[in-house]
Amino acid sequence: MGVQILMPALSPTMTEGKLSRWLKKEGDEVKSGDVIAEIETDKATMEVEAVDEGKLTRILVPEGTEGVSVNSPIAELDGGGEAASKGAAPGADTAMPQQPAPPAAAHGEVGQVAKQAEDAGAVAQRGAARGEGAAKAGEAAAAPEKDWGPTKSMTVREALRDAMAAEMRRDKDVFLMGEEVAQYQGAYKISQGLLDEFGPRRVIDTPITEHGFTGMAVGAAMNGLRPIVEFMTFNFSMQAIDQIINSAAKTLYMSGGQLGCPIVFRGPNGAAARVAAQHSQCYASWYAHVPGLKVVAPWSAADAKGLLRAAIRDPNPVIVLENEILYGHSFEVPTDEDFILPIGKAKVERPGRDVTIVAYSIAVTWAMQAAEALAKEGIEAEVINLRSIRPLDAETIAASVRKTNRLVTVEEGWPYANIGTEVAMQVIEAAFDWLDAPPVRVCGKDVPMPYAANLEKLALPTQPEIIAAVKRATYK
Amino acid sequence: MAQATETAAKRKPRAGAAQPLGRDQLQQAYRDMLLIRRFEEKAGQLYGMGLIGGFCHLYIGQEAVVVGMQMCLEPGDQVITSYRDHGHMLATGMEARGVMAELTGRIGGYSKGKGGSMHMFSREKGFFGGHGIVGAQVSLGAGLAFSNWYRESRNVCLTYFGEGASNQGQVFESFNLAALMKLPCIFIIENNKYGMGTSVERASASRDLSKNGSPWGIPGEQVNGMDVAAVKEAGERAAAHCRAGNGPYLLEMKTYRYRGHSMSDPAKYRTREEVQKMREQSDPIETARQALLDQGATEADLKKIDDEVKAIVQDAADFSQQSPEPPESELWTDILLEEAR
Known part of the structure; x- marks a missing residue:
């Protein structure tokens, strides 16, 4: 028996179609890539190309036939050689019925619905399991916070700078990028002194093009660098939100765990004072909605230092939502050089x-x-x-x-x-x-x-x- | 037939056809292009059988572009592209089995069945996706090039995108950043003439896309993307430029896709004659095949390659159906990494 040509599905929803025209007749030689027939779907007329080579020995469904089920045989090729018969779709020779297939696609749909219901059940179960897991993690969280010893007073601004400087000293792959972070020393002076210490390769002024430079930083992170992207305010991150969510947050999952994205997006979030609607918005809900992201929001200078250090070391994309009004506020911060806070603990x-x-x-x-x-x-x-x-x-x-x-x-x-x-x-x-x-x-x-x-x-x-x-x- | 634009004055004119490839290189190129063609035909078939779901964008017709460019790469270089990515993956040496099994959504796929046609990656082969949002890979590619710049390596990143993405804001933002920082990035516009159903003439006021980098001083060339030798020749020039620390380079590959934008595209925006003409007169595989015969290869030599390619594709198709679906536990993995640095 030769190779059967099956009625193809040409969209994810197609279950049947009309075989409107044959462009080859019985006895014709067919090469792979040749257009052999036209079929009409619910949407449009499409061409069917041959995959296998050989002589068209039999047309099983005459042109003009409506309601031809997807995957039913429409013609037969004389394989004309070992290679061609190997090229037949697996299952085509054996599994496919001679008669036009029963509405296999319809079965498929029912199956799919059942499968979805099953999956939903699994999700619910899984959710419960996760709840338990969270409770366990929570018990650890309920333990008293580590005592880091002596403290000194510093502003949130200084704490953020110290956190970045400490991590940049610790890891040469960490760098800071954003508008006015280098020569201007930061629009809010968060990066004061960093250019002097680390040089222009690691403290990089960008043009005012969030979409482009955020994508660039995400790409660099995919190749193992550890960028800190400063948004002058989080309002401007909207220009780049596609890169943050679709590229940074989802790629680990979409790559089956191959491609992580260790990156920090930080900057002032929420209202400052008298800067009106476009510059005064809180993005906590927006980013917290997304699996694949972590989101922290420091309040004190100790929070700022400890959480930013943890964010930089984290192998995942972390959003650090700062507050402009708090930048100048002073708090006690542990002087211990190793001071760091865990993400996920209140x-x-x-x-x-x-x-x-x-x-x-x-x-x-x-x-x-x-x-x-x-x-x-x-x-x-x-x-x-x-x-x-x-x-x-x-x-x-x-x-x-x-x-x-x-x-x-x-x-x-x-x-x-x-x-x-x-x-x-x-x-x-x-x-x-x-x-x-x-x-x-x-x-x-x-x-x-x-x-x-x-x-x-x-x-x-x-x-x-x-x-x-x-x-x-x-x-x- | 590369036409120089920006740097024409600096280089000798290159009239006429590209330098032909040597027999071994040509034979390898023929084999690699044929593998992509047969793989894509099989993918189309499996899609027709309902074994591949969702979107499926075939690369048939454009094979010379990735195969020619891949010949210019060194170990450690990166490749990134959009969603029409099967050809790129095969060209980088990723296994046909893993790619096909990803298309069928099985655990044996490169992303364990969680990415699908548009989202596959191989750090080992320097392939960074496989991205589903038009244009997003261009700034990511600039970022891969940035990582080479940051590490002061001589590696380059091939950043592919279609002419449909070429007028995106982030593409121009990336041109600016790459030129400003002299990033080793080869921007490759695969101009197959249609962004889905909209012809380039209806979408782009810029007619010569190779000049799209000129405001930033990025040298650009139009390249006959249907000729693997021409692609390789232009690619070598671009790679040398980038490796020497001169910043990015832009190649506009004039190419053509024979199939629709995706499997569900009836392709009413062009005539069958137009497609047929391209296939008959400019097919990159036919051209390479003829060149091989001219160089003394026999039909038997070619048959051997054809059979080898067919066997690989059939094996991939079989594997992609035998490999099981991912276990339900996979739903919850690969969302976050655990280990802090």
Whole structure:
């Protein structure tokens, strides 16, 4: 028996088509690549090219036939030699029925639906398994934070610079790239002195072309370098978000684990002061949504130094969301040269028994201030500084809620699908029975950031709002 | 038939056909091009049988471009391209089995079945994908070239993209960065005349794409991408330029794809006569075959190559169906790496 030519599927959804015309007749010699027939799908007319060579011995489906099932034989070739018969599609000789196939594709579809249902079940199961895993990891997180010994006061700005300098000394593959990072010493002076110490090959000024230089940095990371990309603000990372998500975050998975992307994207995130809507947005939710990325948001100078060092050493793409207003604020930072913080662990900044306030970045400042005010009214709030947005330290949060039975989240991001939403949902999943009140979110208002000073103030979470939220959660 | 643009004044004019390849090189090129052709025909067939899903962009007609360029590479060089990538992978020496099994979504594929036709990689062979977003690989390619610059190696990166991507903002951003930093990057525009169904004339105000790098001083050439010898000759010039630290180089390969943009493309935007004319008059494999015969190869010599190629492709097709689907546990792997540096 010769080689059978099968009705091809020409789109992922095609199940049958019309064989509209034969361009070869019985007895013709056929070479691979020759157009032998035309078929009509639901969308268009397509050409069928021969793959195998030989003489067309028999046309099984006459032209004009409608409803020809995909994969049913439409013609036979006299293979004319060993090589050609080897070239037959496996299964074509044996498995394919002589009669036009039953609607195999339809079976296929049913099969597929069943398969999807099965997969969904597997996902759900897997999700549960992951939940357990997270709880285990969380137990470790609940352990008291390592005592790093003596500290000294420094600004967030200095801490970020020191972190980069320390890691660049440690690893020659680490370099910094971005607008104004070298000769200008950083638009916000974060990279002060780095050009002098490390030279122009490792501290690189770029043109104002985020899409191009971000893609370039991602490519460099794929080949084993460890770039730190500074966005002058995270608002500009939108120009490059395709490279961050489609290239940096997904390639490890798409390559079956071959091609990692050890890269840090950092810069100020969220509102500064009076710079209006295009320059005042929080990107925590945007990036935290993406598997394959890690996202951290330091608050204190110690957070900034410890988390940035960890981000640079991490083999994955890490988004470091800084805050411009905090750059000049001073905090105590361990002087130990090896000081580093783990990604994925939150910090209880202030212990309390009555309510858990979860915050990140500058909202930790607001939460701490609110906690002080509340203490005067006899409400003891426990303030958790998330530090890491993804992975989220759900266990530290849940452990706190099991103690306080109440949850308030504070952040400057918009309310819709924000980080507080995720925190609240994870608490509901992990500690629903411990909640004595619905969680309350305090967030930026659901509006683009206005310029006018009074409106800007209104658009961000305010002290009275946080206090009111805590009172709602504590029924006070 | 390379036409110089930017640096014409600096070089001797190159009139007429490219320097022919020697017998051994020609024979290797013929074999490599034929492997791509037969592989793609088989992929088209497996797609037709429903064994390959989703998108499947075939390289048939363009084989001379990757085979000619690959002949210019040294160990450690990189290659990166878009989603029409099967030919590039085979040219870098990646196994036909692993590529075909990825197309069928099996564990034996280069990405364990998790990437598919458009997303395959081999660090070992210097192949960095396989990228599904038009133009994204161009700035990534500049980044691979950056890594060579950073490490002060003499390696170059071949950065392929179609004429459809050639007017993207990030492409020009990458030209600027590469020229500014003198990155060893050969930008290769595979001009197959159609970005999906839109002809280059309808998409690009720039008519001579080899000049697209000229604002940045990037030398460019138009190359007969249907002639493997012409491709290699231009590729050697470009590679020498990059390896000498002179920065990037741009090659516009005038080529043609015989098949549709993807498998589900009815190709109504061009006539069958146009395709047939290219196949009959400019086919890179036929040209190489004729040149081999002219150089004294026998039909029997060629038959031996044909049979070897057929056997490789058949083996790949068999493997791609025998290899199992990835286990369900693979859903959760390769999302993040564990080890910190």
